[in-house]
Amino acid sequence: MGFILTLFFILPSCAPKPQLIRESSSKIKPVWIEKPPQSQEFLYFVGLCSSCDSLQAAQESAIKDALSKISQFVGVQVRSLFQEETTELEKHLSRQLRSKSESNLLGVQLVDWYFEKTTRLDRNFSLEKYDVYVLTSYSKGSAWEERERQLKNKKSQSLSALELYGRGKRASLEGKVWLGIRMLKQASKILESVGEDVEFFEGQIKDTNELKSLLQNEIQKTMELLKGFTLSVKVSGLENGALAFNSSFMGALSPFGYVLQKENPSLEIVGEIYLMKGGLVLSNRVYTAEGNVSVQKKGDGKTIASAHVNAKGFHRELNQSALNALEEAGKSAAEALKDQLILHEQQFLEEANP
Structure with missing residues (x-):
């Protein structure tokens, strides 16, 4: 493609003035820039x-812009065939700029292009800038086929x-809370990829917008169950000693x-806690509460x-003295387990989150 050179001369004065040199690929700016065919x-x-x-960078950027507009029109999602082939399309259309190839890929074809180059000269300094426009065509048949394919995929x-x-x-109602939240999060992730609203035409749930709202409420409700627990810690050495341990443990x-x-x-x-009587410390009786406490996931017992x-x-x-030992044991157990529980929950949610 040739170009037209337009040179603006500035008459010299005491100090040199900047010069602007404009070049374009044709004398008349194409009508299709403002009004596509x-x-x-x-x-x-x-x-x-x-x-x-640079001209090459401008060409590549203009092609990306055209493909983006086609994608927006067709409604292409990230996982669609069109999006997967975008990089190859960019290369293909860039080759057309150089080779004038008339072939097309996935129904997209380069029809024409136009550029303007502006060079600013100021003493020993020069700055070049490029404006590039590309006209692409997309087969209507391909567009409607792609729309139908995407609609079918979104419904699925x-x-x-x-x-x-x-x-x-x-699963949540059956006590399998961890499995339930994983499934609900997965459903939410799928709906995000679907994007636009899709009707179900049958059943109690009308469309994906209603499903999103139900999912949000169910996820919030199920998340609260993630912190629910049953407590069964056996205490040996003091009748009703478990009450002191449990009360302190739950409070912490x-x-x-x-x-x-x-x-x-x-x-x-x-868990199981054993009480052991000790001696005297400053006229105080001493008791030691020792044992192990563990947290298991309900369902798989992990x-x-x-x-x-x-x-x-x-x-x-x-x-x-024995009650005081059990209270301290409850606080100590809660403190030790708390950090592990929070870390496990964070890791689980990172895996389950969309």
Whole structure:
């Protein structure tokens, strides 16, 4: 492609003035830049790049812009065939700029292009900038075929999300909270990839917008169950000693959102604590509470946190000394398990999150 050179001369004065040199690929700027052609067979899209540093960079950027406009028109999602082939399309159209090839790829074809180059000369300094416009065509048949393909794919994805929503909800009701939240998060991720609203035409849920709202509520409700637990710690050496341990343990763990829950808890906390009587320290009786406490996921029984406890209690009265030891043991166990539980929950949510 040739170019037209336009040179603006500035008459000299006391100090040299900057010069602007403008070049263009044709004398008249193409009409299609402002008004793309109309056709029964093709759709036309104009891509542009302004003030690029090189002609090649401007061409590539203009092509990307044209392909982006085609994608927006067709409604292409990230995983569609068109998007997967975008890089190859860019290379293909760039080759057309050089070779004038008339072939097309996936229905996209380069029709024409135009550039303007502006050079600013100021003493020993020069600066070049390029404006490039490309006209591309896209077969209407290809566009409608792609739209139909995407619509079919979106319907299939939406039905998969609907199925996962039902399965995740049932799993949570059955006490399989970890499995339930994973399915619900997966359903939410699928709906994000679908993007636009899709109707189901049957069943109680009307469309994907309604499903998104239901999913959000169900995820929030199920997330609360992630911190629910049952507590079964056996204490040997003092009648009703488990009450002192459990009360202290729950009091230390509850500020972090973990609560005792009878229905559908996700965690089972189990353990065994032994009380051992010691001697005297400054006229105070001494008791030691020692043992192990662990946290298991309800459903698969997997241990996700564990702690060894060794705590002492002091008091002039023997019984109160034992109770003090159990209270300290409860606090110590909660503190040791808390960090492990929070870390496990964070890791799980990172894996499950879209």
